[in-house]
Amino acid sequence: MRDLLTICGLDAFYGDFQALFDVSLRVGEGEVVAIVGSNGAGKSTLLKSIAGQIATRRDAISFDDAPIGGERTHVLLKRGISLVPEGRRLFPSLSVEENLLIGGEHGRKGPWTLARVYDLFPVLAERRNQRSTSLSGGQQQMVAIGRALMSNPRLLLCDEISLGLAPIVVREIYERLPQIIGDGMSLVIVEQDILQALAASARVYCLQEGRVTLEGDSRSVSRETIAAAYFGV
Amino acid sequence: MDWLNSILQGVLVGGLYAMFAAGLSLIFGVMRLVNIAHGDLVVLAAYLALVVTQALGMGPLASLLVIAPLMAAIGYGLQRWLLNRTLGDDLLPPLLVTFGLSVIIQNGLLEIFSPDSRKLQAGAIETATIPLTPDLSIGVLPLVQFLVAVVMIGALQALFYRTAWGRAFRATSDDQSTVQLVGVDNRHVFGLAMGLSLAVVSVAGVFLAVRANFDPSMGPARLIFGFEAVIIGGLGNLWGTLAGGVVLGVAQAIGAKIDPGWQLLAGHLAFLMVLAVRPEGFFPRVQA
Amino acid sequence: MSGAFTLTRGTGVSRLVAIGAFAALAGLACAPLWAQASSLNLLTQIFAYVALATMWNLLAGFSGLVSVGQQAYVGIGGYALFALTIFWGLHPLAALVVAGVIGGLIAIPVAGLLFRLRGAYFAIGSWVVAEVFRLLASQISALGGGSGTSLPARIVTGMADGRQAREFMIYWTGLALVVVVIGLTIALLRSRWGLALRAIHHNELAARSNGVEVTRIKLLVYAVAGFGTAMAGALIFLQKLRISPDAAFSVNDWTAFVIFMAVIGGIGRIEGPIIGAVVFFFLRQTLSDLGSLYLMMLGLVAIVIMLRAPRGVAGWLADRFGFEPAPLERRLVHAKSNPESKPEPSHV
Secondary structure (H helix, E strand, O other): OOEEEEEEEEEEEEOOEEEEEEEEEEEEOOOEEEEEOOOOOOHHHHHHHHOOOOOOOHHHEEEOOEEOOOOOHHHHHHHOEEEEOOOOOOOOOOEHHHHHHHHHHOOOOOOOOHHHHHHHOHHHHHOOOOEHHHOOHHHHHHHHHHHHHOOOOOEEEEEOOOOOOOHHHHHHHHHOHHHHOOOOOEEEEEEOOHHHHHHHOOEEEEEEOOEEEEEEEOOOOOHHHHHHHHHOO | OHHHHHHHHHHHHHHHHHHHHHHHHHHHHHHOOOOOOHHHHHHHHHHHHHHHHHHHOOOHHHHHHHHHHHHHHHHHHHHHHOHHHHOOOOOHHHHHHHHHHHHHHHHHHHHHHOOOOEOOOOHHHHOOEEEOOOOOEEEHHHHHHHHHHHHHHHHHHHHHHHOHHHHHHHHHHHOOOHHHHHOOOHHHHHHHHHHHHHHHHHHHHHHHHHHOOEOHHHHHHHHHHHHHHHHHHOOOOHHHHHHHHHHHHHHHHHHHHHOHHHHHHHHHHHHHHHHHHOOOOOOOOOOO | OOOOEEEEOOOHHHHHHHHHHHHHHHHHHOHHHHOOHHHHHHHHHHHHHHHHHHHHHHHHHHHOOOOOOOHHHHHHHHHHHHHHHHHHOOOHHHHHHHHHHHHHHHHHHHHHHHOOOOHHHHHHHHHHHHHHHHHHHOOOHHHOHHHOEEOOHHHHHHOOOHHHHHHHHHHHHHHHHHHHHHHHHHHHHHOHHHHHHHHHHHOHHHHHHOOOOHHHHHHHHHHHHHHHHHHHHHHHHHHHOEEOHHHHOOHHHHHHHHHHHHHHHOOOOOOHHHHHHHHHHHHHHHHHHHOHHHHHHHHHHHHHHHHHOOOHHHHHHHHHHOOOOOOOOOEEEEOOOOOOOOOEOOOO
16 A cells, blocks of 8 residues: 555644654555544644644655645645644634535635535535534534545544544444545544544554654554553553 | 614715725725725825816716726736735734834825815716605715615625635635645735725725815825724624614714714724624624 | 752843833933934823823723724823813922822723623723713803813923923823833732732633622723823823814824734733834834825724734744843742743743
8 A cells, every 4th residue: 555644753832842752654545544532642732743734844744655744734635634633623714515515616626526425414405504503513513524624634533533423423433434535545544542543544653742652553453552642550 | 764864874975984984895805904004095095086177077987997997006016016025924014014004195195185175076866856855865975885785795705605705705714824835926916806895995085085075184084984883783794884883874874963072982982882792793794 | 859940030031121111211311412302202202102001901902902092092081181270370290190090080980881791792881981971061151162172381381481481391201101000910910819810811701700700800990091191191282282072082192003012012011002103103204295195094904913922022032032021920949040041931
C-alpha cells in the first residue's frame, strides 16, 4: 500500500509547552488508522498539526510525497486534507444546508455532493433549512462530517466524533464508515473509546504524554498491550 | 405642510446616513472591527469623485465606475497589509490604528485640497423636483439618493444571505479559525469585507459631494451619523440600519425646524434616548 | 523552601526613581526662581497634558475603557471654571477644584448610558457625548454661545497680586494637578480596586464570575477620570483666559494628542504619559511649523508604534533594561536572595 501521509519526528508546541515528542506515523492510501490515548495524550494536537492549525517543521509531515508541515489550513484543504474538529464547530448563523455548502465551495471536485451527503444522512435533508444549533448532538456530528466530505478530501481526519453522543448514535455514525471511505479515501480517527476505534480501523497508534507508545494491527493487538501503552503500566 | 416637508427631507437624508452605516455595520459584523477612519474615507471618496469628474469629464454617478473599484482596492489593501495585523483579543490596536489613519487622511486632504469647501456639480437634477401636492414637492436628487440606499441595502442583504460570499462572511464572523477548515482564508475574507465596505463608502461619498459643500474636516461627523444609525437600528441588521438612518434624519430635521442650532443636537439626543430605553436598537439581529 | 518568600512591590530601580522623582519635583517646584515666564507657561501646558494622558491611560490602559470623548470633560471643566468665576464669583483655584467635582458627577449618568455600549462602540459613543456637550455649550448665550467668551479682567487680576504672582500660581497649580492625578491613579491601582481592574482587563468574564463587581469599579474609574480631566480642562482654560465650544471640546487637541502621548510613552504604565508628553512637546516645538504634514506624521508614528512596539517607550525600557519606575504589581521574592538583584515577576 502506498503511503498518503507520513509523519517523521514531529514535535509540536503550545507556546513553551511541548505537546508532541518525536512522533512518527504513516497512513496508507485508502487505509483507516485509529489513534487512541487518554485525555491530554496529544491526539488532538497531532490532528491539528496535520491540518495546519499548529505550526510545525516543514519536513516533519509529508502528504502525497510533498512536505506540508506548517502549511496554512485552507491551502491543505485544497490539497485534500479535511478535519472534522472536536466539538463539531458548526457555524451557528448558517443553516444546515449552508454549513454543508460552504464545506464544498473551497475544496476539491469529486464524488461528494449535497445530494450524496443527504443520501448518507437522510435526516439532514429533512432539516436542511434549520439552524445547525437546533439539531441534536448526533445530527450536528453528521453535519460536521458532511461538511468535511463536501470538500472531497483524500484524507479525512475525525477528532472524537463519538464524544458526548449516546452509544446508539455513535453506532449509527460508525455504520456509515464503509460508505464514506468507499471511494478510496484515507481516514484517521481519534477516539477515547478503544473498542470502537479498533473495530473501525486496520491499524492503531497509541499516544501517551505526547509520544507514540504503540503501533499495531487493530485486529491482532491484545487488550493488555493496549492497556500498557495507554496507561503506561 | 412645512413640517411634513421637513420630515420628508429628513427621511430622504436618512438614506445617506444608512449608506454611512451599512459600510460600518458590515465590517463590524464580519470581523468586529470598528473603523474610526470610516467617515474620513467617505470624505476621501468625495474628493476622489471631484478629481475624477474634473479629470475625465464624467458625471458624478458615472464616476463611481472608477471610484468604487478604486476604493474597494484601497480597502482590500488596507485590511490585508495594515488592519489584519491589529486584529486580536485586544481592543486598543485596531481602534488606535484606525484613529491614526483618520488623522492621516484628514490632514492629507487638507494638505492637498486646502480647507476650502467644495461641491460636485450634478447639473439639472440638483434642482429638479417632483410636485406631490400644491404645497409639497420632493427633490429628485434626494429621492434618487434614498432609492440608491434602499437598493444598496437590499443588494447587501442578498449578498449576505444568498451567495457563497455571504456564507463565507457569516461563517468567518462566527468562527474565524474553523472557517479555515472549510478552505476559507479568513485574512482574505477580511480584505474582501473591507473592500466591500469602502465600495459602499464610495457611493456615500459621491452623494455627499453632490448634495452639499464638503471639506476635509467633515469625516468624524459622518462616522458619528453612521454609528448612530447602526445603534438605533440594532446591531447586525441591515434593514434596521436603514430605519436607524431615517430616525436620525427625521430627528435632525425636526430639531432644525425648531432652531437651526438644534439640528445636530436633536439627532444625538434621539440616539442617546434610544440607548437609554432600548440599548439593543429597534431591530437587533435575532440570535439562534 | 517554606516561608522563604516575601511579597514586595518595590524594585531597586523604583526606589531610586522615587528619590529622583522627589528631587525633580522639588526642582520643578522651584522653577519660578530660575525659569522664564515663557518656560513656565510651556511647563504648565505639559503638566496639563500629563494629567490628561494619565487619566486617559487610567481608562484605556488599565480598565479597557477606550474613550475618544474625553474632550467632553476638558470642555466641562473649562466651562465650569468660567461659569463659577463669572456668575458666582468663586476664586479661580476653588473653581478649578469644584469644576473637577462637577466633571466627576456628570460622568456618573453619562457612564450609565455609555456602559451599554461594548468595546469599540463605547469609544464612538463617548465621542457622541462630547459632541452633545459641545453643542449644548454653544447654546449658553451668557458665555458667548458658539463664539465663546474671555475671562473678565477683574477675575484675572483679582486672582493674585500682580502678573508674576498669577503666573506662579497657575504654574504651581499645574504641578499640583500632576501630583494629585498621578498620586490618585497609583493609589487607585494599588488598592484592591486596582487588582480587580487588572483582573477585568485580562478577562472580564472570569473576573465577573469571581465576584468582582465589574460595573461598579468601571464606574468609579470613569468618574475619577472625569474628575481629573475636568480639573485639567479648568487649568487649561484658566491659562488661555478664553474659551469657545470648538476649542473646549476639540477632539484633536484633547483626545488625539493625548492618545498619541499615551501610545508613544506606553499604554498601561504610570510613567508612559509623562514620557509621551515630553516627546510630544519636543516634536511640537521642533516640527509644528509643518502644519498638517506634522499631524500626518504623528498619525503615522502612532500607527507604527502600535504595530511594532505596542508597549511604547516605557514598555521598551522595562523589557530592555528592566526599568520599572512605578511597579503596580506585587512580586514574589525569595527572602534569602537580594530583592534588588533579580525580581521574579510573579503576578499575585
